[in-house]
Amino acid sequence: MARDLVVILTALNLEYEAVHRRLDGPRVHRHERGTRFEVGTVRGTSCRIALALTNKGNHAAAVMAERAVQEFSPVALVFAGVAGSLWDTARLGDVVMATHVYAYHGGTSEDDGLKARPRVWEAPHRISQIGSYLARANDWADSAPARERPPQVRFGAIAAGEIVQNSKISAEARWIRQHYNDALAIEMEAAGVAQAGHLSGAPVAVVRGISDRADGTKSSAKDRNTQPRAAANAAAFAVRLAVELVAEEEQIAMSEAGxxxxxxxxxxxxxxxxxxxxxxxxxxxxxxxxxxxxxxxxxxxxxxxxxxxxxxxxxxxxxxxxxxxxxxxxxxxxxxxxxxxxxxxxxxxxxxxxxxxxxxxxxxxxxxxxxxxxxxxxxxxxxxxxxx
Known part of the structure; x- marks a missing residue:
């Protein structure tokens, strides 16, 4: 295992750039099958980040996550980006860290309706503990404008499917909110990354910035303001989490050595x-x-x-x-x-x-x-x- 390296994956270029801005000296690392990673160091630390773009969807994210684990043997795998909020618990710009991930498209269609049969992956205890510590320390976020409320970290379930959700009244929107009413956010990649981590034995953290309400109000005009802010907040927390994970690995290495x-x-x-x-x-x-x-x-x-x-x-x-x-x-x-x-x-x-x-x-x-x-x-x- 590379005890000083964490892999961070994103689905969108906007999310990728938000992480990339936090790295010193990023250099291209080419996988033999053509995948390009960029590996850089978090400023002022010994923590290295291997950054890659998965594109949208759980399947693409799973393949890229597995490839990243095999290539780098990282301390952990972090998926960072934006998501829609299912409830009012998390405000726009807040960060949700997954306590567990639902693959909500699992189900069985019967005469009396669609019955949920989800796959569920829980976040590793160690990662959850570090995330909670960072939320309490509250030193991870960039400085917010004077009139803006600083982002908060929320912990809860994240639902991952294969479609963009932008309604509160569609049949599927009602079904999701009924069967996954503890999910704080909804997106399209976390289940793939969680499955890849499960199969490879790599710890996985999912960190999402809330960019919209998934309720029909999502629009390109609003996204121009909310998406960059949500992506930046997710990147800030994800990178801070990576630094803490590597610092803990260094302490473990010293303890094992002596x-x-x-x-x-x-x-x-x-x-x-x-x-x-x-x-x-x-x-x-x-x-x-x-x-x-x-x-x-x-x-x-x-x-x-x-x-x-x-x-x-x-x-x-x-x-x-x-x-x-x-x-x-x-x-x-x-x-x-x-x-x-x-x-x-x-x-x-x-x-x-x-x-x-x-x-x-x-x-x-x-x-x-x-x-x-x-x-x-x-x-x-x-x-x-x-x-x-």
Whole structure:
């Protein structure tokens, strides 16, 4: 599994662009069958996003979701875009995160009417927990105009079918509201993505911005205002969710590597380890007697040791570029992150330490295909976090 990458899929170009605007350095990644993804990094984080367009419909979304999972083995699969609201619970511009998804077109036609036989997929507990946390933290949305109410996050069922719903009085509209009266929103792709996630074992999150009421009032004139806002809000929450998922994966990786992640406390110029007088492995490095070691060289609060390791990393990045392992764009971005880390390390202080740590995390995402560098950078991130 790529522990720093989340796939985000959208059905419309408008939705795609809303996510794309939040990525730094997006580069085209071509699937062998011609599908184009763009892979970029969320600004200020080590989280990478692989972005792709599915086009409309559950079937197309399912195929693209399965392809994305096989290609990237992501931390999670997120479907982000717009939807219609079935009730007044969610206002235009609000975001609905699915607690479960209905494929509402399942049924049986009998003499006394159409009986519902839906497929249902529940959201993974971990993703639901993170979504609820982000809703409470309420720091995900872009700044709203002064007179505009900030968007809210709603949690509930999302109904997915194969047709555009824009009526409250049609036979099908009445049937949907009768049999799926707990659904907050209705759209056309979530069931396909949920099924693909179920079959591949990939966690799935569905995030929808409310762009219309699905009640006959949907019009092109209104969509020009409501759709972009709803798409932007869905993209903002989806990207924030992806960042949190990757951050949690990093914590899990540290715990798996060393039992307990070392505290960023200084003890005699080194990084303090909660498991004193023991060795905690950090992949190629280790923490022993409160000292983080990279190879044979201890790196604690010693800025010179950290700078020396940055030089070694820089040389190895250059060598991998010469060998063709890293392409020109990746090499250029990697050098830029190394320069930021080097400069911040020389400046010293808590803020400089945070800058160094973030630069190293972004670098780790850039060289994710070079396990040796990822291993060394994981230990270096811990060491940089202890500098002040």
């Amino acid at each position: 039992g307990n992640a070392p505290r960023a406390d200084k003890t005699e110029g080194q990084v303090s380890n909660t498991a004193h007088n023991s060795t905690v492995g950090i992949m190629a490095g280790s923490v022993h007697d409160s000292t983080v070691r990279l190879g044979a060289a201890p790196v604690g609060s010693d800025h010179l040791a950290l700078l020396a390791e940055l030089d070694r990393i820089r040389a190895d990045v250059r060598q991998h570029h010469v060998q063709g392992v890293l392409d020109d764009d990746t090499y250029r971005e990697a050098r830029a992150e190394l320069a930021i880390a080097d400069r911040a390390t020389r400046e010293n202080g808590p803020e400089a330490s945070r800058t160094t740590t973030m630069a190293l995390k972004r670098l780790r995402g850039l060289v994710a295909d070079v396990p040796e560098l990822v291993t060394r950078l994981a230990a270096l991130v811990l060491a940089a976090g202890a500098l002040s």
